[in-house]
Amino acid sequence: MIMSEKCKQHVDSCRFCWMCHHICPIGNATGQERNTARARALGISLVNREAMGLEEIMDNIYECCTCGACVHDCTTGWNPVMFTKETRLQAALDGKTPDYIAALVSNCLETGNAYGKTEICSDLAAAVKAHSAKKDTLLLLGVDAKYMVCEQALKAIKVLEKAGVDFTVLDSEPASGAQLDFLIGAANETKEQMVACAKALGEYKTVVVYDPDDAKAIKQTYKEYGIDVAADVVTYTSFVAGLVKDxxxxxxxxxxxxxxxxxxxxxxxxxxxxxxxxxxxxxxNLSEMLLNRGETVWAGNILMAQYMPKVINKVAERRIFNATSIGANAIVTVSVAEYASLKAVAKDVEILSLEDLILGE
Ligand code: SF4
Ligand code: SF4
Known part of the structure; x- marks a missing residue:
């Protein structure tokens, strides 16, 4: 496999270590050693040494959610997310992407979302229409809210309406490229989607990004790929915090x-x-789970639930256990993906979005 020298160095440095294996949300959900960062590095190193075929490790490569807990925890500074994403890219270039991932990639290219959806719920369609006029501020909902958790998209709009913000919502939102970046890394297709999105966002003075996954892509990954956005891009959370403060x-x-x-x-x-x-x-009244802020534990998403739903349910159940272990019976999330994931398995605990708190729903 063709791999950059930098990634090879990270793979070879990481593969015999297991210092971060206890913090991997997927490894903890499956209980499998294969789901640790070092096991993934070991697999890649075997491919690099031609002891295994790339196709033999690809399922494992797609079992990483790229949450970066291992990167954050690694005191020696090695980066499993980087080598995992580069392996996904190489597999895509070599035509070795597993079929179930290739189907999601095709959907991204054809419809702008990995789910292949083209219709939104009627209530959301009406709300979007009510905000179709061009304003200085754009609310970018993102594909998860728009196509998979319609009620959350509606609540995001209602909060800004309640605050008297004058804003636009696009009927045809550009895909941020975040899903393609997860699926095939820095491929040309990913960058083309990102460039098109940056151009569309540049039509506005301020872009409020609802989905943290899109916010990360637009505010961080675009820079890594040399893509500029002319607009002032802000997260939905920071924008709403400003509305409360003001x-x-x-x-x-x-x-x-x-x-x-x-x-x-x-x-x-x-x-x-x-x-x-x-x-x-x-x-x-806010209490803190033991692992919070930069130490947070990922609670699942909608994209990976498309191909490993049972594991994602376990990931969410484990995070709920973290909350209930300290006596909490309500979890507030600002990620539409984590909201959906937690909600899917929540029994004796309330899953709330920031919008639920604000709207009193
Ligand atoms: S990321 Fe760092 S701590 Fe984790 S296994 Fe690799 S070298 Fe060890
Ligand atoms: S990025 Fe997250 S899911 Fe992937 S190996 Fe690291 S901790 Fe595990």
Whole structure:
């Protein structure tokens, strides 16, 4: 396999170590050694030494959610996310992407979302239409909210309406490229999608990005790939925190006891941890799970549930266990993907979005 010297160095340095194996959300859900960072490195190193075929390790390569907990934990500075993504890219270039991933990639290229959806729910269609006029501020909902968790997209719009924000929502949103980046890394197709998105966003003064996965892509990955966005890009959480601070959203603390689930894209990649907490504390009483902020544990997503649903359910159940272990019975999340994942398995615990707190729903 063709792999950059930098990645080879990280693979060969990581493969005999197991210092971070206890923090991998997938490894902890499956209990399998194969799901640790070092096991993935070992597999890649065997392919690099031509002891195995690339196709033999590809299922394992797609079992990593790229949450970066191992990267964050690695005191020696090795980066399993980097070599995992580069292996996905090489597999795509060599035509060795597993069929179930290739189908998701095709959907991204044909419809802009990995799920192949083209229709949105009627309530959301009406809300989008009501905000179709061009304003300075664009609310970018993202594919998970738009196509898979319609009620969350609606709530995101309602919060900005409640605060009196004048904003646009696009009927035909550009794909951020985040899903393609996860599936095939820095391929030309990924970068083309990102360039097109950057161009569309550049038509606005401010872009409020609802999905942390899109926010990470636009604010961090675009820079890595040399893609500029002319607009001021802000996360939905930081924008809403500003609305609360400025008194545009009149907060009233309900006294509800909650914990906050940091999405890794905000906490680790964008180092944004306090804005959502400011909003939560204005509406509820916040306690902290043991692993919070940069130490957060990923709670699942919709994309990986397309091909490994049982493991994703276990990932979410384990994060709920973290919350209930400290007596919490309500978890607030600002990631639509984690919201869907947690909600799918929640029994005796309430799963709330920031919007639920603000709208009192
Ligand atoms: S990422 Fe770092 S801590 Fe984790 S297995 Fe590799 S070298 Fe060890
Ligand atoms: S990025 Fe996350 S899922 Fe992947 S090996 Fe590291 S901790 Fe595990």
């Amino acid at each position: 008194g545009k959203l009149a907060a009233k603390n309900s006294g509800k006891a909650v914990v906050f689930q940091d999405p890794y894209q905000l906490a680790r990649d964008l180092e944004e941890t306090e804005e959502a907490r400011e909003v939560v504390k204005a509406y509820a």
